[in-house]
Amino acid sequence: MATLRFNSLKEASSRKAVKIEKEPNRHSELYCVNVFDREKMRKYISKEAFQGVVNSIDDGTRIDRKIAAQVANGMKLWAIENGATHYTHWFHPLTGSTAEKHDGFFDLTDDKANSFEDFSAELLIQQEPDASSFPNGGIRNTFEARGYTAWDPSSPAFILDRTLCIPTIFVSYTGEALDYKTPLIKSLSVLDKAAVDICGYFDKNVTKVISNVGWEQEYFLIDRAIFNARPDLALTKRTLIGHASAKDQQLDDHYFGAIPERVLSFMKELEIESIKLGIPLKTRHNEVAPSQFECAPIFEEANLAVDHNQLLMSLMKTIGRKHDLEVLLHEKPYKGINGSGKHNNWSLATNTGVNLLSPGKTPKNNLQFLTFLVNTIKAVDEYNDLLRASILTESNQYRLGGNEAPPAIMSVFIGEKLTEVLNEIEEKVSDKKMTPDEKTELKLDIIGKIPEILLDNTDRNRTSPFAFTGNRFEFRAVGSSANCSSALIALNSAVTKQLIDFKAEVDKILDKHSELKKDEAIFRVLREYIISSKKVRFEGNGYSQEWADEAKKRGLSNIVDVPTATSAFLHDKTVKLFEETKILTKRELEARYEIRLETFMKKIQIESRVLADLAINHFIPTAIKYQNTLAQNVSSLTALQIDDITESVKPQIESIKKIGKHISVIRKEVKEMVEKRKEANRIESIEKKSQIYSADIKPYLESIRYQIDKLELIIDDEIWPLPKYREMLFSL
Ligand code: ADP
Ligand code: MG
Numbered sequence: 126m127a128t129l130r131f132n133s134l135k136e137a138s139s140r141k142a143v144k145i146e147k148e149p150n151r152h153s154e155l156y157c158v159n160v161f162d163r164e165k166m167r168k169y170i171s172k173e174a175f176q177g178v179v180n181s182i183d184d185g186t187r188i189d190r191k192i193a194a195q196v197a198n199g200m201k202l203w204a205i206e207n208g209a210t211h212y213t214h215w216f217h218p219l220t221g222s223t224a225e226k227h228d229g230f231f232d233l234t235d236d237k238a239n240s241f242e243d244f245s246a247e248l249l250i251q252q253e254p255d256a257s258s259f260p261n262g263g264i265r266n267t268f269e270a271r272g273y274t275a276w277d278p279s280s281p282a283f284i285l286d287r288t289l290c291i292p293t294i295f296v297s298y299t300g301e302a303l304d305y306k307t308p309l310i311k312s313l314s315v316l317d318k319a320a321v322d323i324c325g326y327f328d329k330n331v332t333k334v335i336s337n338v339g340w341e342q343e344y345f346l347i348d349r350a351i352f353n354a355r356p357d358l359a360l361t362k363r364t365l366i367g368h369a370s371a372k373d374q375q376l377d378d379h380y381f382g383a384i385p386e387r388v389l390s391f392m393k394e395l396e397i398e399s400i401k402l403g404i405p406l407k408t409r410h411n412e413v414a415p416s417q418f419e420c421a422p423i424f425e426e427a428n429l430a431v432d433h434n435q436l437l438m439s440l441m442k443t444i445g446r447k448h449d450l451e452v453l454l455h456e457k458p459y460k461g462i463n464g465s466g467k468h469n470n471w472s473l474a475t476n477t478g479v480n481l482l483s484p485g486k487t488p489k490n491n492l493q494f495l496t497f498l499v500n501t502i503k504a505v506d507e508y509n510d511l512l513r514a515s516i517l518t519e520s521n522q523y524r525l526g527g528n529e530a531p532p533a534i535m536s537v538f539i540g541e542k543l544t545e546v547l548n549e550i551e552e553k554v555s556d557k558k559m560t561p562d563e564k565t566e567l568k569l570d571i572i573g574k575i576p577e578i579l580l581d582n583t584d585r586n587r588t589s590p591f592a593f594t595g596n597r598f599e600f601r602a603v604g605s606s607a608n609c610s611s612a613l614i615a616l617n618s619a620v621t622k623q624l625i626d627f628k629a630e631v632d633k634i635l636d637k638h639s640e641l642k643k644d645e646a647i648f649r650v651l652r653e654y655i656i657s658s659k660k661v662r663f664e665g666n667g668y669s670q671e672w673a674d675e676a677k678k679r680g681l682s683n684i685v686d687v688p689t690a691t692s693a694f695l696h697d698k699t700v701k702l703f704e705e706t707k708i709l710t711k712r713e714l715e716a717r718y719e720i721r722l723e724t725f726m727k728k729i730q731i732e733s734r735v736l737a738d739l740a741i742n743h744f745i746p747t748a749i750k751y752q753n754t755l756a757q758n759v760s761s762l763t764a765l766q767i768d769d770i771t772e773s774v775k776p777q778i779e780s781i782k783k784i785g786k787h788i789s790v791i792r793k794e795v796k797e798m799v800e801k802r803k804e805a806n807r808i809e810s811i812e813k814k815s816q817i818y819s820a821d822i823k824p825y826l827e828s829i830r831y832q833i834d835k836l837e838l839i840i841d842d843e844i845w846p847l848p849k850y851r852e853m854l855f856s857l
Pocket of ligand 1: 337338339340341408421422423424470471472473480596597
């Protein structure tokens with residue numbers, strides 16, 4: 126008997142939804158109760174200090190020591206009044222998750238006679254966790270092991286589990302970024318400046334442009350007991366074996382269906398706790414695959430949105446456990462059914478309240494809209510490889526191109542109507558000075574009608590990795606487990622560079638041709654961009670083979686292999702982009718490249734070890750057991766010496782042979798895979814090593830799995846040791 130499997134199923138089926146204590150009447154009452162937001166700051170610090178923090182958030186001015194001391198004191202008072210005993214700097218190392226090191230407020234006087242609660246400006250502003258235990262891509266070898274975290278005033282502190290968490294950046298002692306937040310903040314600041322400069326063509330009142338992000342988080346849930354009965358899920362977060370369930374998502378009966386009771390209870394608690402922490406969760410629903418769900422907040426400023434997504438992912442895990450649920454954030458936990466993504470909805474908004482990716486009422490506003498639209502398209506075309514590198518990871522590779530997620534070809538979808546507008550500009554704008562009639566036609570007939578066409582633009586293309594959806598772009602290729610920063614740093618940098626180049630070109634034309642109006646110069650450059658970036662635009666079915674063929678003809682790359690795709694981090698063009706925009710140095714890029722390859726390689730190594738263990742210690746013994754049962758059956762039947770007995774034992778003998786074949790292939794392949802690993806591990810260069818892991822070791826994961834999944838179809842269900850797909854997918 127497969128005791129662990131059957132016990133876990135029994136445990137799962139006996140569970141009831143966990144009741145939530147104190148369900149609030151209104152979520153709005155709970156918003157930010159655990160956050161040291163502006164409202165609380167006003168109460169706990171002086172007017173002067175408050176203004177200092179606000180200026181720092183809005184204009185990036187430095188906060189001086191005196192003000193920091195006041196903020197620290199105010200934060201401490203508020204935190205202690207609200208039950209916090211500890212504080213921590215909370216940061217995003219390149220592991221992709223968050224890190225924290227707690228210290229107590231508790232302290233003693235020098236003579237140890239009295240105790241008190243302490244928290245100073247020094248402790249707020251800076252701490253020194255040991256950088257050597259976090260991925261650093263060799264930065265610590267050449268420089269110093271020490272790293273420090275520094276307060277990010279633009280993301281408010283919050284209380285979680287009686288600990289005051291202070292969002293910080295994490296850099297090496299020599300100033301290199303060791304985290305996601307540092308380059309993200311830099312990218313937001315250069316993008317702000319580049320976009321403000323462009324807005325200067327249209328509206329001089331624009332002095333700040335912020336980037337807004339709304340992510341949609343997809344995930345799977347599974348009962349905790351069943352999860353624990355699967356070593357592959359527990360150690361790699363995805364199933365390495367398991368034959369498809371007879372029924373999974375083919376009837377489309379899960380999407381937007383009634384949410385199971387246990388899940389709803391989990392979602393409610395998640396929402397309550399999220400809203401208290403300032404994460405404005407708004408949407409929840411079932412996703413396409415069985416046991417797959419999604420939640421999404423109201424969009425926020427990008428840096429805050431990223432912090433909130435990181436916080437949400439860790440909240441999901443802890444709250445999930447209270448409900449005996451395990452949250453699977455892996456992009457592809459189950460083979461053959463939909464994986465999980467995290468759409469990043471991205472737009473740019475001005476301090477004057479204009480969304481630059483939303484068309485306005487006047488032709489002037491629409492020209493501004495077109496400028497940002499076309500420059501973003503051009504940026505995706507120019508930095509295609511970088512964008513792919515920013516989202517392609519070991520786990521996301523199983524999802525991309527899987528006919529439920531966009532392919533690894535980075536294209537842009539803008540809808541039929543906007544395509545028409547761009548086509549018209551392409552045809553009607555010329556290098557010659559336009560006549561007044563031509564100008565009117567362009568302005569009124571072509572771009573004047575944009576708002577109307579977008580109002581009823583229900584065009585949606587789910588198969589595009591980067592789609593325009595009416596007032597924002599949706600970067601859909603981002604993986605569900607990813608820190609959004611990686612994708613956003615790439616996107617912000619690319620768009621920044623594009624906007625800078627655009628302005629230089631427009632200004633050059635204006636310098637040369639003083640007779641031209643600004644609009645005409647803008648039109649000319651836009652037209653050039655529309656033509657030169659045309660190949661990246663695609664409106665059809667991104668899942669189809671025709672698109673892969675067509676993309677190849679257009680010269681768009683289609684790289685699924687992680688080491689190859691990741692090498693885009695080191696392309697000259699990428700280095701130039703990041704150095705010019707001062708977001709990352711070459712050294713930092715090299716470090717990031719190395720870390721990504723290292724993580725990729727280690728993940729395959731772990732998967733390969735787990736699979737070998739499952740194959741040799743779980744499935745081969747089970748297969749032999751069943752083979753013996755069959756052999757016994759054959760010999761007892763044969764001993765009966767009745768007529769036709771050879772005929773009736775034939776199927777059993779066939780099965781014995783089949784099982785034998787599978788066993789021997791599994792043994793052979795596991796041995797080869799282990800040998801290849803040993804060979805690869807002797808190689809120094811991480812580049813070569815990860816290539817071998819990708820090309821020579823990863824394929825064994827599939828081929829060994831194939832054999833085990835075939836065994837699952839032959840062997841007695843009673844003795845199959847691990848929960849099956851139908852049991853995992855329908856456990857809730
Ligand atoms: P979908 O129809 O794609 O499922 P939703 O209505 O669920 O879209 O919204 C997806 C996310 O997009 C939400 O987080 C929402 O706040 C965000 N969003 C909406 N408008 C914008 C915008 N202008 N900029 C950035 N994000 C936005
Ligand atoms: Mg969406």
